[in-house]
Amino acid sequence: MHRSCLLGRKMKSLQILLVCAEVLAIALASNSDAYPSGYGDDSGSCGEIEEKPVPLRREVYGNGRIIDITHRVTPTTPCGGFEGVGEVVSLSLSMKNGSDYNFSIMKLPVHAGTHVDAPGHMYDRYFDAGFDVDSLDLDVLNGPALLVDVPRDKNITADVMKSLNIPKGARRVLFRTLNTDRKLMFKKEFDTSYVGFMKDGAQWLVDNTDIKLVGIDYLSVAAYADLIPAHLVFLEGREIILVEGLKLDDIQPGIYDVHCLPLRLLGAEGSPIRCILIK
Ligand SMILES: *[C@@H]1O[C@H](CO)[C@@H](O)[C@H](O)[C@H]1NC(C)=O
Ligand SMILES: *[C@@H]1O[C@H](CO)[C@@H](O)[C@H](O)[C@H]1NC(C)=O
Numbered sequence: 001m002h003r004s005c006l007l008g009r010k011m012k013s014l015q016i017l018l019v020c021a022e023v024l025a026i027a028l029a030s031n032s033d034a035y036p037s038g039y040g041d042d043s044g045s046c047g048e049i050e051e052k053p054v055p056l057r058r059e060v061y062g063n064g065r066i067i068d069i070t071h072r073v074t075p076t077t078p079c080g081g082f083e084g085v086g087e088v089v090s091l092s093l094s095m096k097n098g099s100d101y102n103f104s105i106m107k108l109p110v111h112a113g114t115h116v117d118a119p120g121h122m123y124d125r126y127f128d129a130g131f132d133v134d135s136l137d138l139d140v141l142n143g144p145a146l147l148v149d150v151p152r153d154k155n156i157t158a159d160v161m162k163s164l165n166i167p168k169g170a171r172r173v174l175f176r177t178l179n180t181d182r183k184l185m186f187k188k189e190f191d192t193s194y195v196g197f198m199k200d201g202a203q204w205l206v207d208n209t210d211i212k213l214v215g216i217d218y219l220s221v222a223a224y225a226d227l228i229p230a231h232l233v234f235l236e237g238r239e240i241i242l243v244e245g246l247k248l249d250d251i252q253p254g255i256y257d258v259h260c261l262p263l264r265l266l267g268a269e270g271s272p273i274r275c276i277l278i279k
């Protein structure tokens with residue numbers, strides 16, 4: 001029936017073709033045990049499937065006024081120590097299996113993709129005391145922010161920080177680096193050669209600026225060579241919030257309003273976060 005549908009009908013559109021091809025593929029692949037028989041066969045032919053709605057997937061909204069700087073979460077989303085995060089969302093109840101609704105379960109490392117670190121990430125005493133993502137200050141995570149380009153030939157040292165001339169009073173800075181040019185966030189393998197802060201760069205920021213939100217374009221604000229020391233410098237005072245894995249491609253450097261919202265995961269030292277810039 002699906003075959004005759006495919007062969008016998010003049011296709012009105014590619015969308016119809018895709019719907020039919022999908023149904024055919026499932027019908028051919030099926031030993032009738034994946035789903036109850038008759039699945040996908042509610043119409044008896046493809047003729048009644050007029051058009052398959054296609055969701056809009058956007059990076060900007062409102063004619064460019066709102067820019068999404070969050071990476072989409074997919075099985076190939078990178079995460080330190082993983083080769084992509086694998087299946088993140090899986091259906092535990094499915095209409096194809098006779099449920100009244102679809103209902104998915106999510107399984108995701110809290111430091112995967114675009115995410116935030118809480119002080120408990122690197123300090124056991126802070127973890128035990130409950131300095132989790134639920135305790136992060138939304139006032140730091142929301143407000144005017146500066147997007148700056150970092151020289152592409154170095155990690156972020158004290159000298160580099162000095163050279164950026166970030167004005168006093170700037171509380172939120174998103175650092176765009178070679179990581180963006182190298183499209184590292186689009187590769188599922190964790191790449192330890194990414195650019196990040198060296199310990200002295202982190203210390204310089206803490207000592208000489210008013211920055212409380214540090215955003216960066218790969219999975220860690222700290223260069224791999226100084227992974228722990230630079231994190232410790234940032235997190236010790238429990239005032240600085242680290243947002244990692246930002247999507248900063250194709251955005252003009254300058255001043256924006258940033259809005260970042262982590263999940264209220266009690267007891268978690270990290271969380272996926274949705275961040276947007278508003279012009
Ligand atoms: C539907 O049920 C079958 C048989 O129990 C199972 O193999 C399949 O994974 C289920 N599919 C979904 C989408 O839940
Ligand atoms: C999920 O729900 C839609 C209807 O909202 C249904 O058409 C579809 O078959 C369901 N998907 C699965 C895998 O059960």
Ligand SMILES: *[C@@H]1O[C@H](CO)[C@@H](O)[C@H](O)[C@H]1NC(C)=O
Pocket residue numbers: 152153154155178192193194195196223224225226
């Ligand atoms: C930054 O440091 C990493 C080691 O953490 C190194 O592999 C990389 O080459 C450095 N990048 C630059 C641009 O110097």
